[in-house]
Amino acid sequence: MKLSVSILLSYSSAQRCEDFTLGQRCQSSCDGDFYNCKDACDNGDFSCVTRCQAEFLDCQSACPCGANCPQGCSTNDACGANKFCSYTSILVLNHKQHFRDQALAINTLDDSVSEIVFDYGLSDIEDACSVIFRGESYFLGGYQRTRQVAKIGGNGCEIEILDDRLSVGHQDGVFGSCSVFNQQVALCFAVENEDSKTCHSWEPGMRQSQLPTANESHDWSEMITFRGSLFTVGGCLEPTYAGYGSKIFDKN
Numbered sequence: 001m002k003l004s005v006s007i008l009l010s011y012s013s014a015q016r017c018e019d020f021t022l023g024q025r026c027q028s029s030c031d032g033d034f035y036n037c038k039d040a041c042d043n044g045d046f047s048c049v050t051r052c053q054a055e056f057l058d059c060q061s062a063c064p065c066g067a068n069c070p071q072g073c074s075t076n077d078a079c080g081a082n083k084f085c086s087y088t089s090i091l092v093l094n095h096k097q098h099f100r101d102q103a104l105a106i107n108t109l110d111d112s113v114s115e116i117v118f119d120y121g122l123s124d125i126e127d128a129c130s131v132i133f134r135g136e137s138y139f140l141g142g143y144q145r146t147r148q149v150a151k152i153g154g155n156g157c158e159i160e161i162l163d164d165r166l167s168v169g170h171q172d173g174v175f176g177s178c179s180v181f182n183q184q185v186a187l188c189f190a191v192e193n194e195d196s197k198t199c200h201s202w203e204p205g206m207r208q209s210q211l212p213t214a215n216e217s218h219d220w221s222e223m224i225t226f227r228g229s230l231f232t233v234g235g236c237l238e239p240t241y242a243g244y245g246s247k248i249f250d251k252n
Contacts, residue, residue, distance in 0.1 A: 019072030019085070023065035025132060026084040030059035031183070032134030091156075093118065095126040119158035123150045127171045129178035133185050133204075140178065140187060140202060141170030149204075167208045168200050177223030181230055186211060188230070189218050199230075 017023065034056040041048035061067040062082060069079035079085070092104040103118035124142030128150075131138050137152040139159065146169030153160040170176045170187045175196065178187045187208070188199035196219055199211040214230075221232040 017065035017070065017072045018074075019064035022084045022087060023063045023069075023072065025087065026063035026066075026082065027060060028132045028180075029084075029135035030056055030063065032136065033059060035134055091118075093120075093125055093130075093159075098125065117157065121159050121161060123159040123161055124148055125150075125159070129170060129172040129176065129185070129187060131178055131180060131185055133180055136204075138185075140185065141166060141172060141176065143171060146171055162204075164205060166202065175219060177218065177221055177232060179223045179225045179230060181225045182228075186223070186225075186230060188214060188223060189221075 037052035064072040069075040073085035090106045124145040127143040129140040139150045147166040149164040150161045184201040196217040197214040200208040
């Protein structure tokens with residue numbers, strides 16, 4: 001049994017690929033491999049960068065629901081052999097099980113649920129942004145530790161707190177919302193900023209930079225990336241907030 005971290009994805013199509021979520025997880029892993037490959041190239045070594053780009057395209061095409069596997073894992077034997085097709089369980093982390101070092105594993109083949117041992121360490125996952133970025137599962141901010149940066153460790157059964165820290169605090173689901181956007185993570189509506197229109201980018205090891213100001217103020221809203229733009233879904237009922245499917249800004 002292999003585990004994948006649970007995140008919310010939005011997708012609409014007349015012919016939906018049944019392994020879309022696995023494909024998104026695979027695509028994120030391709031992004032991470034591409035970034036690491038380019039980072040290892042010497043300055044000015046364009047042939048190295050070109051090789052990385054070619055490997056990246058091949059990786060994306062071979063993902064479930066990619067160009068070479070349009071029907072997902074069932075397209076053919078080669079597609080079914082993709083490592084992400086063996087991810088049959090969803091890992092669900094929650095702060096109520098935090099202090100017992102337990103998590104839930106949902107088997108998608110038979111919908112059974114089991115408790116597993118999981119080491120949360122000293123992490124704060126309550127109201128943290130949970131996002132898969134460059135193939136890694138990160139937790140950004142939190143209820144008590146608004147500047148925390150943590151990720152699921154290499155063995156898949158623990159959370160590792162990183163030395164990196166957010167330069168702008170974040171509480172997801174309370175004030176903030178987050179989504180992968182334009183090859184970065186967008187963290188919007190910072191808890192430490194009274195102006196609830198602000199958004200900041202985040203990348204591992206990089207200082208956050210401010211993104212364009214959102215068109216509207218938002219609070220208690222879910223944020224998604226759709227067709228190159230950031231949108232909020234839902235939100236606070238207070239009249240000062242307009243968070244019902246409104247567009248924040250686009251990459252242009």
